[in-house]
Amino acid sequence: MNGRHWIKRKLLQFIAFGCSNPHLSNFPGGKLYEGKWKQFCNPGLNCYSCPAARFACPIGAMQAVSGSMDFKFSFYAAGMLLAFGVILGRAVCGWLCPFGLFQELIHKIPSPKRGLKKGFLWIKYVVLAVFVLLLPVVATNYMGMGKPAFCQYICPAGTLEGGLFLLGTHPELRQTLGSLFGLKAGILIGVILGSVIIYRFFCRVLCPLGAIYGLMNKVSMYHLEVDPKRCVSCQACHKACRMEVDPVKTPDSMECIRCGDCVEACPKNAIYVGFRRKAGVCLPDTEER
Amino acid sequence: MRMMMALTACGFILYGTARGELDIIWNKAVHICLECIGLG
Structure with a gap:
């Protein structure tokens, strides 16, 4: 691997990470950024419950709107994903996504390394269709509001970036810990171990954002x-x-x-x-x- | 194809913004998302 290319790419990934999560001073108090930028979508997967996050997670935004009482589909989030996808395709994953950077860094931990069977690559499309698009719309309460199913049951970025830090700073939240946190913690541990052994395990197997951007690789600029x-x-x-x-x-x-x-x-x-x-x-x- | 998708994206963004989706996203994003952090 070319050293200069690696350094350049890591530098850009860290800059993107910093742009996505600039509010580091929020961590000690467990506060969230509440400014106007929170209404705009980050291109990569970055939980909006991370104290440092400046933007909204596009997958979370999609589910928030489609699970609301007023709307069943988010044109804004879909438009942002379409825009990012048609311009960059899955280059978002390779250069801008904070959780992608995290996985690349932990893959450096010495361990036996394995490839991934091609069949597993289709799981993320099922995750996208069922947990991101379908469940927030159909699994609603008596008021017609749905929950963000991907965020609730699967997303390890939320558990890592939001859950661990906020539970550390909010004792009242720790009292409500239950089996759901156990499930999400288990998924996070599984993703971490998977990423140590398999390059970008979450990106390839579970990430609905990777699924969306991957579909646009054929047309991206x-x-x-x-x-x-x-x-x-x-x-x-x-x-x-x-x-x-x-x-x-x-x-x-x-x-x-x-x-x-x-x-x-x-x-x-x-x-x-x-x-x-x-x-x-x-080429020249x-x-x- | 790319141009059509780009125009569709712009249209979606404008329509979603006009009908108030940004307020829903902001309201969700500035409060601790209990589902996201594993508290249901």
Whole structure:
């Protein structure tokens, strides 16, 4: 892996993390930011109950509106996800998502590393359809209000970023701990252990945001191209890809997070990731590696 | 296709904003989400 590329990407990921969670001074008191920016959606998965969070989680926002008494679908959240997706696709996951960064960092913990069977990749679409879109609308109380089912039953980001810190600073909340917290803590532990062993375990198996952005990889402006004239089918890009994507066979794979590791690995400079260029146009001559 | 999706996104955002969805999101986001932190 190219050191400069790794440093550049980590730097941007940390900057994105800082932009998503700038209100660090809220942690000791367990307060939440209450300013006007909280109504706007973060591109990545970041719980709005995190004391440091500036923006709203897009998945939480989607469920909040669709579970409300007034509306059954959030055009605003869907529009924001569509906008992020059509511009960046799953590059949001690779460069901007705070929880993605967290998983990459804990994957560095020394342990046996494993791949992921392809069948597991479809689970996140079921999570999206059932927990994010369906349950907040159909599982309603007597007032017609639904709960954010993904946030309530699955999301480990909420447990990690919000639950642990807020339970530490709010003793009155600790008195209401029950089996639901046990379930969410168990999922968080499972995700952490999974991420240590499997690269970006949550992103690939459970994340509904990754599911949405992945669907838009085919049309996103930020895209990946392989120059067939330069490619020698050496598979260096496939071996370098930690999401187990073959960029030559599936440049628009729904699993590609546009991290650029394949670009760095290609000995023939045959891969481009970015906004410009059309398919089939030769990349500029540069010294081959 | 991209242009259509981008325009649709703008339309969705404007419509959602106009009908007051931002207020619902803000109200949810500025209070501790008990479901999110595992307290139901």
